[in-house]
Amino acid sequence: MPVFSIVDCNSFFVSCERLLNPSLKGKPVIVLSNNDGMVVARSNEAKALGIQWDAYHLIKDKIRYYDIQVYSSNYPLYSEISGRVMAILKQFAPRMEVYSCDEAFLDLTGIENLDTYGQLIRETVLQHCGIPVSVGIAKTKTLAKLANRIAKKSPKVKNGVLNLVDSHYLDDALKRVEAKDVWGVGRRWAERLRGHSILTAYDLAHADPKWLLKTFNVVLTRTALELRGQFCLSLQLDPPLSKSIMHSMSFGKLVEDYASLRQVISTYAAESSAKMRREQLACGSVHVFLQTNRFIQEPQYFPGITLPLPYPTDHAAEIIQIALSALDAIFQDGYRYNKGGVMLGQLIPASERQTSLLDSYNRDKVVGLMQALDGINRQFGPGTLRYGSQGFRKAAWQMRQNHLSSQNNQGLMTEHQQVKRICELGQSTALIRAL
Numbered sequence: 001m002p003v004f005s006i007v008d009c010n011s012f013f014v015s016c017e018r019l020l021n022p023s024l025k026g027k028p029v030i031v032l033s034n035n036d037g038m039v040v041a042r043s044n045e046a047k048a049l050g051i052q053w054d055a056y057h058l059i060k061d062k063i064r065y066y067d068i069q070v071y072s073s074n075y076p077l078y079s080e081i082s083g084r085v086m087a088i089l090k091q092f093a094p095r096m097e098v099y100s101c102d103e104a105f106l107d108l109t110g111i112e113n114l115d116t117y118g119q120l121i122r123e124t125v126l127q128h129c130g131i132p133v134s135v136g137i138a139k140t141k142t143l144a145k146l147a148n149r150i151a152k153k154s155p156k157v158k159n160g161v162l163n164l165v166d167s168h169y170l171d172d173a174l175k176r177v178e179a180k181d182v183w184g185v186g187r188r189w190a191e192r193l194r195g196h197s198i199l200t201a202y203d204l205a206h207a208d209p210k211w212l213l214k215t216f217n218v219v220l221t222r223t224a225l226e227l228r229g230q231f232c233l234s235l236q237l238d239p240p241l242s243k244s245i246m247h248s249m250s251f252g253k254l255v256e257d258y259a260s261l262r263q264v265i266s267t268y269a270a271e272s273s274a275k276m277r278r279e280q281l282a283c284g285s286v287h288v289f290l291q292t293n294r295f296i297q298e299p300q301y302f303p304g305i306t307l308p309l310p311y312p313t314d315h316a317a318e319i320i321q322i323a324l325s326a327l328d329a330i331f332q333d334g335y336r337y338n339k340g341g342v343m344l345g346q347l348i349p350a351s352e353r354q355t356s357l358l359d360s361y362n363r364d365k366v367v368g369l370m371q372a373l374d375g376i377n378r379q380f381g382p383g384t385l386r387y388g389s390q391g392f393r394k395a396a397w398q399m400r401q402n403h404l405s406s407q408n409n410q411g412l413m414t415e416h417q418q419v420k421r422i423c424e425l426g427q428s429t430a431l432i433r434a435l
Ligand SMILES: [Mg+2]
Pocket: 008, 009, 010, 011, 012, 102, 103
């Protein structure tokens, strides 16, 4: 009999901020999206105050009134901590599917005492990374998700671990989760199900599979079978190769001058090429686009162009060069741009790159150069080592991050220093108790 677990970090971005600043424990905290636009993470205390996925500028009064702590998202930091959490989870189950930056499915088939094992996972992640997690364990992935949801929300569940394998609580658990909150159902299907008096996970589990297949589709039928404990969805152990890699972002301010756009496109090309090298891929084409702001009354322009590369490459300089040629081809004076992006396409594994006698680059040298570049930027923070065309000063087009943790609490601490501090703190039991 297969057994699955899903381990999910509790309010992940908020937990990362609390790791840097333990005094945030017990206080309402929110994290904002790029350019400080929307709320993307909330602590339980902020949820209790009624904070939803709101636009930041609409809830400023509420934030001031309740003294809610606000942070700009610090993705390099979250990604570093996510990597540490995943490395620990991997030790508990070699067969693991990383489902998102803060969630992973583990195959626990054959483990004897599942409750104790779940507790051990939770305690180890907390001890080594300082991040609290919830653990759901069940016979299928869908049931494990449901168990995790209850583990997170119900005060009755001890220490955030709920095991529904052969549990007399299973029917109760199914009855207390609404159909819309079942993994893979979603609001639209839930509304249609409601029309057939299927309101809870229990109702869905007991619906006739033939009828579900006829009225809905095979995906929902599988979900219903999984809720009955029939295993349909296996772990996705090898994530499919990315089809494209994109770096795109709204600017902190509208940009109209060519010199700034060169910095933007160079930076986005460098960032996307670094991401591509992390996945050990090379690209055969580069797409560049620009956008004006369609919500303001002024001339609009949404150009984009894809340029092929002579040979597939993962070399940042080559990618920046071709991205700048693309910018030259689409840039028009007289518009104020608010967003741009670079997308790398025709991706292949870097190891399968064909070599050519006509190639002007010494590829072996380039591999070493890129390793050095990525190594330094990993250690000292993204953009520490960069190409001249990316610019050297903080520019107006860069993302608004007025509430970054480094500015709030850590003086002038760089992201690298923050991560290093977390590594030190992660070992400290005092911190773990503080959480
Ligand atoms: Mg989470």
